[in-house]
Amino acid sequence: MANSGQKVVLITGCSSGIGLRIAVTLAKDEKKRYHVIATMRDLKKKDKLVEAAGDTYGKTLMLLPLDVCSDESVKQCINNVKDRHIDILINNAGVGLLGPVESISIEEMKRVFETNFFGVVRMIKEVMPDMKKRRSGHIVVMSSVMGLQGVVFNDVYTASKFAMEGFCESMAVQLMKFNIRLSMIEPGPVHTEFETKMMEDVAKMEYPGADADTVRYFKDVYLPSSIDIFEAMGQTPEDIAKCTKKVIE
Ligand code: NDP
Numbered sequence: 001m002a003n004s005g006q007k008v009v010l011i012t013g014c015s016s017g018i019g020l021r022i023a024v025t026l027a028k029d030e031k032k033r034y035h036v037i038a039t040m041r042d043l044k045k046k047d048k049l050v051e052a053a054g055d056t057y058g059k060t061l062m063l064l065p066l067d068v069c070s071d072e073s074v075k076q077c078i079n080n081v082k083d084r085h086i087d088i089l090i091n092n093a094g095v096g097l098l099g100p101v102e103s104i105s106i107e108e109m110k111r112v113f114e115t116n117f118f119g120v121v122r123m124i125k126e127v128m129p130d131m132k133k134r135r136s137g138h139i140v141v142m143s144s145v146m147g148l149q150g151v152v153f154n155d156v157y158t159a160s161k162f163a164m165e166g167f168c169e170s171m172a173v174q175l176m177k178f179n180i181r182l183s184m185i186e187p188g189p190v191h192t193e194f195e196t197k198m199m200e201d202v203a204k205m206e207y208p209g210a211d212a213d214t215v216r217y218f219k220d221v222y223l224p225s226s227i228d229i230f231e232a233m234g235q236t237p238e239d240i241a242k243c244t245k246k247v248i249e
Pocket of ligand 1: 041092142189193
């Protein structure tokens with residue numbers, strides 16, 4: 001349970017990557033300012049987080065199951081938080097999808113929107129009434145540079161992040177009236193399982209319907225330069241966790 005003076009922070013998607021690192025960084029805060037509720041959809045994946053959390057596990061960090069694609073799971077998770085009191089919500093869970101639209105089913109596209117867009121909407125809808133009642137709160141959303149700019153063969157992922165940015169920009173003005181802040185973080189490339197999966201997808205990628213010039217541009221220009229950018233400027237989950245901590249301080 002949170003001590004008085006500690007802020008309750010709930011983070012989505014803590015089984016790996018950025019979410020895991022944000023959870024651990026906040027739980028290990030030197031001034032013990034945060035009571036971290038790290039959530040993941042499959043608690044069987046908790047070992048990496050528990051190991052990284054060390055002796056903060058069970059003290060400043062606790063775990064709850066949460067699938068952001070399920071209304072029921074979202075409601076149950078928030079109901080399990082004492083008095084439903086969350087000071088800071090960090091919407092981190094997200095999935096990627098790469099490839100020409102002709103090769104992607106509508107069902108796969110919906111899955112990306114269910115997670116990256118409706119997952120955030122569900123969470124905000126659930127925490128907003130209590131934050132409004134208390135007239136305080138901070139909602140952080142993990143967007144991407146691809147929430148600002150379209151990228152070839154990333155059409156659906158980019159669209160899901162654009163949609164989320166539009167939703168959040170509109171909400172921010174309304175939330176401000178209740179003293180609730182809404183912040184978006186827009187990382188460039190970060191070395192996580194997300195990136196590994198993307199590279200695996202690229203290796204298997206087929207290009208039905210795409211014209212030869214676009215495929216050539218993607219393979220000969222975009223991919224090599226992205227890999228160069230990753231190697232030269234790719235950030236670590238620790239970098240994004242430090243940035244997130246600054247945003248909520
Ligand atoms: P990871 O793949 O390492 O982590 C994604 C996390 O989201 C996992 O914990 C995953 O859980 C979780 N997740 C997926 N679907 C759901 C769901 N339905 N309910 C709850 N959790 C879910 O990727 P990153 O850490 O890199 O990505 C985190 C965020 O950062 C994403 O929103 C991504 O779009 C964004 N981002 C990443 C960049 C990068 O280069 N890596 C760049 C810019 C933004 P599970 O293990 O169960 O799949």
